[in-house]
Amino acid sequence: MTRLTDQVYVCAALLFFAFKGAVLLTNALTFPKLRPRPLPAQRPRISLLIPARDEAANLPRSLPGMLAQGANEVLVLDDASSDDTARIARDLGAVVLSGAALPDGWYGKPWACEQLGRAAxxxxxxxxxADVLWHPGALGAVLHELNGRQADLLTVLPAPTT
Incomplete structure:
Protein backbone atom coordinates (compact mmCIF):
# COMPACT_ATOMS: atom_id res chain seq x y z
CA MET A 1 0.00 0.00 0.00
CA THR A 2 2.78 2.44 0.84
CA ARG A 3 4.56 1.77 -2.46
CA LEU A 4 1.36 2.49 -4.42
CA THR A 5 0.81 5.71 -2.47
CA ASP A 6 4.38 6.80 -3.19
CA GLN A 7 3.88 6.11 -6.91
CA VAL A 8 0.68 8.18 -6.94
CA TYR A 9 2.49 11.13 -5.29
CA VAL A 10 5.42 10.89 -7.70
CA CYS A 11 3.04 10.71 -10.67
CA ALA A 12 1.03 13.69 -9.37
CA ALA A 13 4.24 15.71 -8.86
CA LEU A 14 5.46 14.88 -12.37
CA LEU A 15 2.12 15.88 -13.87
CA PHE A 16 2.18 19.12 -11.90
CA PHE A 17 5.69 20.02 -13.08
CA ALA A 18 4.88 19.00 -16.66
CA PHE A 19 1.86 21.32 -16.60
CA LYS A 20 3.92 24.15 -15.09
CA GLY A 21 6.62 23.60 -17.73
CA ALA A 22 4.02 23.73 -20.52
CA VAL A 23 2.61 27.00 -19.15
CA LEU A 24 6.11 28.47 -18.90
CA LEU A 25 6.93 27.48 -22.47
CA THR A 26 3.62 28.86 -23.76
CA ASN A 27 4.25 32.18 -21.98
CA ALA A 28 7.82 32.38 -23.25
CA LEU A 29 6.66 31.87 -26.84
CA THR A 30 3.53 34.01 -26.83
CA PHE A 31 4.00 36.76 -24.21
CA PRO A 32 4.09 40.12 -26.03
CA LYS A 33 7.23 42.22 -25.69
CA LEU A 34 6.94 45.90 -26.42
CA ARG A 35 9.45 47.48 -28.79
CA PRO A 36 10.30 51.21 -28.86
CA ARG A 37 7.86 53.21 -30.96
CA PRO A 38 7.44 56.90 -31.72
CA LEU A 39 4.53 58.67 -30.10
CA PRO A 40 1.38 58.52 -32.25
CA ALA A 41 0.75 61.74 -34.17
CA GLN A 42 -2.83 61.93 -32.90
CA ARG A 43 -2.92 61.12 -29.23
CA PRO A 44 -4.87 62.11 -26.16
CA ARG A 45 -3.32 64.03 -23.30
CA ILE A 46 -0.95 61.76 -21.32
CA SER A 47 -0.12 62.03 -17.60
CA LEU A 48 2.87 60.08 -16.30
CA LEU A 49 2.33 59.59 -12.55
CA ILE A 50 5.01 58.57 -10.06
CA PRO A 51 4.35 57.84 -6.38
CA ALA A 52 7.62 58.31 -4.50
CA ARG A 53 8.76 57.79 -0.93
CA ASP A 54 12.46 58.06 -0.13
CA GLU A 55 13.47 57.71 -3.79
CA ALA A 56 16.29 60.28 -3.81
CA ALA A 57 18.81 57.61 -4.81
CA ASN A 58 16.71 56.35 -7.75
CA LEU A 59 15.30 59.54 -9.26
CA PRO A 60 18.54 60.85 -10.82
CA ARG A 61 18.73 57.61 -12.86
CA SER A 62 15.05 57.09 -13.64
CA LEU A 63 13.34 60.48 -13.85
CA PRO A 64 15.26 61.92 -16.85
CA GLY A 65 14.11 58.98 -19.00
CA MET A 66 10.53 59.49 -17.86
CA LEU A 67 10.63 63.22 -18.56
CA ALA A 68 12.03 62.57 -22.04
CA GLN A 69 9.08 60.36 -23.08
CA GLY A 70 6.93 63.25 -24.30
CA ALA A 71 4.05 62.96 -21.84
CA ASN A 72 2.01 66.13 -21.40
CA GLU A 73 2.75 66.12 -17.69
CA VAL A 74 4.96 64.22 -15.29
CA LEU A 75 3.74 64.34 -11.69
CA VAL A 76 5.69 63.01 -8.72
CA LEU A 77 3.85 62.60 -5.43
CA ASP A 78 6.27 62.91 -2.54
CA ASP A 79 4.74 60.59 0.03
CA ALA A 80 6.28 61.85 3.29
CA SER A 81 9.87 61.18 2.23
CA SER A 82 12.61 61.59 4.80
CA ASP A 83 15.22 62.31 2.11
CA ASP A 84 15.57 64.82 -0.76
CA THR A 85 13.03 63.11 -3.05
CA ALA A 86 10.91 66.23 -3.60
CA ARG A 87 13.84 68.56 -4.23
CA ILE A 88 15.54 66.17 -6.65
CA ALA A 89 12.32 65.55 -8.59
CA ARG A 90 11.65 69.28 -8.79
CA ASP A 91 15.25 70.07 -9.83
CA LEU A 92 15.04 67.46 -12.60
CA GLY A 93 11.89 69.10 -13.99
CA ALA A 94 8.92 67.15 -12.64
CA VAL A 95 5.91 68.71 -11.00
CA VAL A 96 6.01 67.63 -7.36
CA LEU A 97 2.93 67.19 -5.19
CA SER A 98 3.02 66.68 -1.43
CA GLY A 99 1.08 63.65 -0.29
CA ALA A 100 -1.79 64.03 2.15
CA ALA A 101 -2.03 62.05 5.38
CA LEU A 102 -3.08 58.44 4.99
CA PRO A 103 -6.84 58.04 5.66
CA ASP A 104 -8.22 55.12 7.64
CA GLY A 105 -8.67 52.03 5.53
CA TRP A 106 -6.08 53.00 2.90
CA TYR A 107 -2.60 51.63 2.23
CA GLY A 108 0.33 53.82 1.19
CA LYS A 109 0.81 53.27 -2.54
CA PRO A 110 -2.89 53.04 -3.47
CA TRP A 111 -3.49 56.29 -1.57
CA ALA A 112 -0.56 57.96 -3.36
CA CYS A 113 -1.92 56.78 -6.73
CA GLU A 114 -5.42 58.02 -5.85
CA GLN A 115 -4.00 61.48 -5.16
CA LEU A 116 -2.01 61.46 -8.38
CA GLY A 117 -5.06 60.38 -10.36
CA ARG A 118 -7.11 63.24 -8.93
CA ALA A 119 -4.39 65.80 -9.73
CA ALA A 120 -3.69 64.57 -13.25
CA ALA A 130 10.17 55.76 -9.26
CA ASP A 131 12.83 53.11 -9.79
CA VAL A 132 11.69 52.03 -13.27
CA LEU A 133 13.99 53.03 -16.13
CA TRP A 134 12.07 54.23 -19.20
CA HIS A 135 14.07 53.87 -22.41
CA PRO A 136 13.48 56.04 -25.49
CA GLY A 137 10.28 55.05 -27.26
CA ALA A 138 8.75 53.28 -24.25
CA LEU A 139 5.75 55.60 -23.96
CA GLY A 140 5.12 55.29 -27.70
CA ALA A 141 5.20 51.49 -27.36
CA VAL A 142 2.70 51.58 -24.49
CA LEU A 143 0.33 53.89 -26.40
CA HIS A 144 0.50 51.77 -29.57
CA GLU A 145 -0.22 48.62 -27.53
CA LEU A 146 -3.11 50.31 -25.73
CA ASN A 147 -4.61 51.51 -29.03
CA GLY A 148 -3.92 48.26 -30.86
CA ARG A 149 -5.76 46.25 -28.24
CA GLN A 150 -8.50 48.88 -27.91
CA ALA A 151 -8.05 48.48 -24.17
CA ASP A 152 -9.30 50.65 -21.34
CA LEU A 153 -6.64 49.25 -18.99
CA LEU A 154 -3.16 47.95 -19.75
CA THR A 155 -0.56 46.57 -17.37
CA VAL A 156 3.04 46.59 -18.53
CA LEU A 157 5.70 44.71 -16.60
CA PRO A 158 9.17 46.22 -16.94
CA ALA A 159 12.09 43.90 -17.52
CA PRO A 160 13.91 43.51 -14.19
CA THR A 161 17.60 44.36 -13.98
CA THR A 162 19.81 43.34 -11.11
Whole structure:
Protein backbone atom coordinates (compact mmCIF):
# COMPACT_ATOMS: atom_id res chain seq x y z
CA MET A 1 0.00 0.00 0.00
CA THR A 2 2.78 2.44 0.84
CA ARG A 3 4.56 1.77 -2.46
CA LEU A 4 1.36 2.49 -4.42
CA THR A 5 0.81 5.71 -2.47
CA ASP A 6 4.38 6.80 -3.19
CA GLN A 7 3.88 6.11 -6.91
CA VAL A 8 0.68 8.18 -6.94
CA TYR A 9 2.49 11.13 -5.29
CA VAL A 10 5.42 10.89 -7.70
CA CYS A 11 3.04 10.71 -10.67
CA ALA A 12 1.03 13.69 -9.37
CA ALA A 13 4.24 15.71 -8.86
CA LEU A 14 5.46 14.88 -12.37
CA LEU A 15 2.12 15.88 -13.87
CA PHE A 16 2.18 19.12 -11.90
CA PHE A 17 5.69 20.02 -13.08
CA ALA A 18 4.88 19.00 -16.66
CA PHE A 19 1.86 21.32 -16.60
CA LYS A 20 3.92 24.15 -15.09
CA GLY A 21 6.62 23.60 -17.73
CA ALA A 22 4.02 23.73 -20.52
CA VAL A 23 2.61 27.00 -19.15
CA LEU A 24 6.11 28.47 -18.90
CA LEU A 25 6.93 27.48 -22.47
CA THR A 26 3.62 28.86 -23.76
CA ASN A 27 4.25 32.18 -21.98
CA ALA A 28 7.82 32.38 -23.25
CA LEU A 29 6.66 31.87 -26.84
CA THR A 30 3.53 34.01 -26.83
CA PHE A 31 4.00 36.76 -24.21
CA PRO A 32 4.09 40.12 -26.03
CA LYS A 33 7.23 42.22 -25.69
CA LEU A 34 6.94 45.90 -26.42
CA ARG A 35 9.45 47.48 -28.79
CA PRO A 36 10.30 51.21 -28.86
CA ARG A 37 7.86 53.21 -30.96
CA PRO A 38 7.44 56.90 -31.72
CA LEU A 39 4.53 58.67 -30.10
CA PRO A 40 1.38 58.52 -32.25
CA ALA A 41 0.75 61.74 -34.17
CA GLN A 42 -2.83 61.93 -32.90
CA ARG A 43 -2.92 61.12 -29.23
CA PRO A 44 -4.87 62.11 -26.16
CA ARG A 45 -3.32 64.03 -23.30
CA ILE A 46 -0.95 61.76 -21.32
CA SER A 47 -0.12 62.03 -17.60
CA LEU A 48 2.87 60.08 -16.30
CA LEU A 49 2.33 59.59 -12.55
CA ILE A 50 5.01 58.57 -10.06
CA PRO A 51 4.35 57.84 -6.38
CA ALA A 52 7.62 58.31 -4.50
CA ARG A 53 8.76 57.79 -0.93
CA ASP A 54 12.46 58.06 -0.13
CA GLU A 55 13.47 57.71 -3.79
CA ALA A 56 16.29 60.28 -3.81
CA ALA A 57 18.81 57.61 -4.81
CA ASN A 58 16.71 56.35 -7.75
CA LEU A 59 15.30 59.54 -9.26
CA PRO A 60 18.54 60.85 -10.82
CA ARG A 61 18.73 57.61 -12.86
CA SER A 62 15.05 57.09 -13.64
CA LEU A 63 13.34 60.48 -13.85
CA PRO A 64 15.26 61.92 -16.85
CA GLY A 65 14.11 58.98 -19.00
CA MET A 66 10.53 59.49 -17.86
CA LEU A 67 10.63 63.22 -18.56
CA ALA A 68 12.03 62.57 -22.04
CA GLN A 69 9.08 60.36 -23.08
CA GLY A 70 6.93 63.25 -24.30
CA ALA A 71 4.05 62.96 -21.84
CA ASN A 72 2.01 66.13 -21.40
CA GLU A 73 2.75 66.12 -17.69
CA VAL A 74 4.96 64.22 -15.29
CA LEU A 75 3.74 64.34 -11.69
CA VAL A 76 5.69 63.01 -8.72
CA LEU A 77 3.85 62.60 -5.43
CA ASP A 78 6.27 62.91 -2.54
CA ASP A 79 4.74 60.59 0.03
CA ALA A 80 6.28 61.85 3.29
CA SER A 81 9.87 61.18 2.23
CA SER A 82 12.61 61.59 4.80
CA ASP A 83 15.22 62.31 2.11
CA ASP A 84 15.57 64.82 -0.76
CA THR A 85 13.03 63.11 -3.05
CA ALA A 86 10.91 66.23 -3.60
CA ARG A 87 13.84 68.56 -4.23
CA ILE A 88 15.54 66.17 -6.65
CA ALA A 89 12.32 65.55 -8.59
CA ARG A 90 11.65 69.28 -8.79
CA ASP A 91 15.25 70.07 -9.83
CA LEU A 92 15.04 67.46 -12.60
CA GLY A 93 11.89 69.10 -13.99
CA ALA A 94 8.92 67.15 -12.64
CA VAL A 95 5.91 68.71 -11.00
CA VAL A 96 6.01 67.63 -7.36
CA LEU A 97 2.93 67.19 -5.19
CA SER A 98 3.02 66.68 -1.43
CA GLY A 99 1.08 63.65 -0.29
CA ALA A 100 -1.79 64.03 2.15
CA ALA A 101 -2.03 62.05 5.38
CA LEU A 102 -3.08 58.44 4.99
CA PRO A 103 -6.84 58.04 5.66
CA ASP A 104 -8.22 55.12 7.64
CA GLY A 105 -8.67 52.03 5.53
CA TRP A 106 -6.08 53.00 2.90
CA TYR A 107 -2.60 51.63 2.23
CA GLY A 108 0.33 53.82 1.19
CA LYS A 109 0.81 53.27 -2.54
CA PRO A 110 -2.89 53.04 -3.47
CA TRP A 111 -3.49 56.29 -1.57
CA ALA A 112 -0.56 57.96 -3.36
CA CYS A 113 -1.92 56.78 -6.73
CA GLU A 114 -5.42 58.02 -5.85
CA GLN A 115 -4.00 61.48 -5.16
CA LEU A 116 -2.01 61.46 -8.38
CA GLY A 117 -5.06 60.38 -10.36
CA ARG A 118 -7.11 63.24 -8.93
CA ALA A 119 -4.39 65.80 -9.73
CA ALA A 120 -3.69 64.57 -13.25
CA UNK A 121 -5.09 66.39 -16.27
CA UNK A 122 -4.44 63.64 -18.82
CA UNK A 123 -6.97 61.56 -20.70
CA UNK A 124 -4.65 58.58 -20.21
CA UNK A 125 -3.05 58.04 -16.80
CA UNK A 126 0.15 56.03 -16.68
CA UNK A 127 1.36 55.02 -13.23
CA UNK A 128 4.98 53.95 -12.83
CA UNK A 129 7.35 53.33 -9.97
CA ALA A 130 10.17 55.76 -9.26
CA ASP A 131 12.83 53.11 -9.79
CA VAL A 132 11.69 52.03 -13.27
CA LEU A 133 13.99 53.03 -16.13
CA TRP A 134 12.07 54.23 -19.20
CA HIS A 135 14.07 53.87 -22.41
CA PRO A 136 13.48 56.04 -25.49
CA GLY A 137 10.28 55.05 -27.26
CA ALA A 138 8.75 53.28 -24.25
CA LEU A 139 5.75 55.60 -23.96
CA GLY A 140 5.12 55.29 -27.70
CA ALA A 141 5.20 51.49 -27.36
CA VAL A 142 2.70 51.58 -24.49
CA LEU A 143 0.33 53.89 -26.40
CA HIS A 144 0.50 51.77 -29.57
CA GLU A 145 -0.22 48.62 -27.53
CA LEU A 146 -3.11 50.31 -25.73
CA ASN A 147 -4.61 51.51 -29.03
CA GLY A 148 -3.92 48.26 -30.86
CA ARG A 149 -5.76 46.25 -28.24
CA GLN A 150 -8.50 48.88 -27.91
CA ALA A 151 -8.05 48.48 -24.17
CA ASP A 152 -9.30 50.65 -21.34
CA LEU A 153 -6.64 49.25 -18.99
CA LEU A 154 -3.16 47.95 -19.75
CA THR A 155 -0.56 46.57 -17.37
CA VAL A 156 3.04 46.59 -18.53
CA LEU A 157 5.70 44.71 -16.60
CA PRO A 158 9.17 46.22 -16.94
CA ALA A 159 12.09 43.90 -17.52
CA PRO A 160 13.91 43.51 -14.19
CA THR A 161 17.60 44.36 -13.98
CA THR A 162 19.81 43.34 -11.11
Missing amino acids: SGDILIFTD
